[in-house]
Amino acid sequence: MVRLSMSREQESALGMEAYREVLASNPVIRSGPQYELVRRCASRLAAATGDSGRHFDWQVSLVNSDQINAFCLPGGKIVVYTGILPIAENEAGLAVVMGHEMAHATLRHGSERVLQQQAANTIMSGVSISTADMDYGQRRMVLGALGAGAQYGFLLPFSRDHESEADSIGLRYMALAGYDPREAPRFWERMGQAGSRKAPPEFASTHPSHETRIQRLNAELPAAIELYRSRLNPNVPLEQDAPRKF
Numbered sequence: 001m002v003r004l005s006m007s008r009e010q011e012s013a014l015g016m017e018a019y020r021e022v023l024a025s026n027p028v029i030r031s032g033p034q035y036e037l038v039r040r041c042a043s044r045l046a047a048a049t050g051d052s053g054r055h056f057d058w059q060v061s062l063v064n065s066d067q068i069n070a071f072c073l074p075g076g077k078i079v080v081y082t083g084i085l086p087i088a089e090n091e092a093g094l095a096v097v098m099g100h101e102m103a104h105a106t107l108r109h110g111s112e113r114v115l116q117q118q119a120a121n122t123i124m125s126g127v128s129i130s131t132a133d134m135d136y137g138q139r140r141m142v143l144g145a146l147g148a149g150a151q152y153g154f155l156l157p158f159s160r161d162h163e164s165e166a167d168s169i170g171l172r173y174m175a176l177a178g179y180d181p182r183e184a185p186r187f188w189e190r191m192g193q194a195g196s197r198k199a200p201p202e203f204a205s206t207h208p209s210h211e212t213r214i215q216r217l218n219a220e221l222p223a224a225i226e227l228y229r230s231r232l233n234p235n236v237p238l239e240q241d242a243p244r245k246f
Contacts, residue, residue, distance in 0.1 A: 103168075
C-alpha cells in the first residue's frame with residue numbers, strides 16, 4: 001500500500017496551528033492534580049515512543065470540558081478533555097487513551113488523511129502550510145483530518161488500518177512506560193458502556209466497534225504483558241486487581 005504524507009515540517013506547522021486554535025477557544029487547566037496527572041502520563045509515554053517520537057516537540061494541555069475526547073496533533077501536540085477522565089478511571093486508563101492518540105501522531109496518520117482530502121491542494125503544491133489561506137469548508141476538513149475537528153462539528157474517522165496500528169503501537173507505548181496493558185480492554189469496555197447510555201462520545205464515535213477492538217487487544221496482551229514485565233522486577237507478581245481509581 002502506498003502511503004502519502006507531508007513533510008515533517010509541514011505536519012508540525014499544521015499541528016501547532018491547530019493546537020493554538022484549540023487552546024485559544026477552550027478553557028485550559030494549567031494547575032492542579034488532574035493537570036499534573038496528564039502531564040506525568042504524557043511525559044512517560046513520550047519517553048516510550050523511542051526513535052519514532054524523538055524529534056517531536058511534545059506538549060500536552062488539559063481542557064475543562066464535558067466532551068469525552070482526546071487527540072494528538074502532528075508534531076506531538078496533545079489535548080485531553082476532562083470529560084474523558086472519569087471513563088479512564090485511573091492513570092493506566094489514561095495511558096490507553098493518550099498512548100493510542102500519540103501512536104496516531106508517530107505513525108503520521110493525520111498527514112495521510114489530510115493528503116487524501118481535496119482541501120489539501122495548497123499543501124500538496126507547496127503554496128501554503130497554513131489553514132488561514134483556506135476557505136471555511138477546506139479549513140474544517142483539514143482540522144477534522146488532523147483530529148482537532150470535533151469542536152467544529154467535523155471530525156473524520158481514522159481508517160480501520162490506522163486504528164489497528166494505533167491500538168498496537170499505543171499498547172506497546174503504555175507497556176514500555178510502565179503502565180499495565182491489561183487496562184486497555186478494560187478502558188474500551190467502559191467506553192462501550194458510556195456509549196450505550198447515550199449517543200456515543202466523540203472519542204468513541206470515530207473508532208471501530210468496542211467488541212472488535214477488545215478482542216484484538218486481548219489477543220495482543222500476552223506480548224504486551226511480557227514487555228511490561230520487562231520494565232519491572234521480574235520477581236514481583238503482577239497485580240490481580242484493577243488499578244486504583246482517581
